[in-house]
Amino acid sequence: MLSQVGLFSEPISSVSNIPGLSYIPNFIDKKIEKELIGNIDAQPWLQDLKRRVQHYGYRYDYKARNVTPELKLGDIPNWLLPYCQKLKNDLLFPAIPDQVIVNEYQPGQGISAHIDCIPCFGPTIASLSLGSTCVMDLGHGKTGQKVSTLLEPCSLIVLSGDARYLWQHAIAARKTDRYNGITIQRVRRISLTFRTIRI
Numbered sequence: 001m002l003s004q005v006g007l008f009s010e011p012i013s014s015v016s017n018i019p020g021l022s023y024i025p026n027f028i029d030k031k032i033e034k035e036l037i038g039n040i041d042a043q044p045w046l047q048d049l050k051r052r053v054q055h056y057g058y059r060y061d062y063k064a065r066n067v068t069p070e071l072k073l074g075d076i077p078n079w080l081l082p083y084c085q086k087l088k089n090d091l092l093f094p095a096i097p098d099q100v101i102v103n104e105y106q107p108g109q110g111i112s113a114h115i116d117c118i119p120c121f122g123p124t125i126a127s128l129s130l131g132s133t134c135v136m137d138l139g140h141g142k143t144g145q146k147v148s149t150l151l152e153p154c155s156l157i158v159l160s161g162d163a164r165y166l167w168q169h170a171i172a173a174r175k176t177d178r179y180n181g182i183t184i185q186r187v188r189r190i191s192l193t194f195r196t197i198r199i
């Protein structure tokens with residue numbers, strides 16, 4: 001089994017034929033990753049799910065599976081705004097994202113298969129990975145086709161088109177992942193998922 005440190009000397013671009021899925025290794029560098037983790041850990045965490053989360057811009061109501069204007073929390077904080085602006089500047093997003101959810105995954109924690117709320121959020125969703133490598137599983141709702149892709153620390157996965165609307169994505173609740181014949185030990189992972197609100 002391999003640990004996280006020095007696992008891949010070269011960035012791996014996940015190979016996927018899913019239309020609308022892009023994977024950008026090293027979207028940020030290690031210094032920014034550390035800064036982001038520091039900023040995130042200085043904020044209060046919500047404990048209302050199995051994993052800890054933070055919501056910015058608007059709170060997403062997991063029970064109602066909805067976002068409403070009343071759930072506006074305020075502006076995206078200054079420490080997070082440059083990354084929202086970068087997504088727009090890099091032409092990855094049609095507008096500056098105005099909603100971000102931070103998820104913390106301790107080894108053994110995951111997120112169940114879902115498509116991000118279609119009426120709530122715009123056509124592009126992107127997730128920035130910090131801390132740990134993990135495998136994301138994608139499944140086509142109609143054909144049942146399955147694809148697994150590796151998410152490395154500092155990488156960005158962008159879902160639009162089919163990848164956004166026809167494929168579910170999930171992270172299995174387990175402590176290790178197997179990818180290309182290698183078993184990879186998970187460590188603490190934090191992801192930031194960027195969205196635009198449609199309400």
Ligand SMILES: O=C(O)CCC(=O)C(=O)O
Nearest residue numbers: 101103111116127191193
């Ligand atoms: O952790 C991730 O990369 C994915 C997060 C996600 O799917 C979500 O917040 O809806």
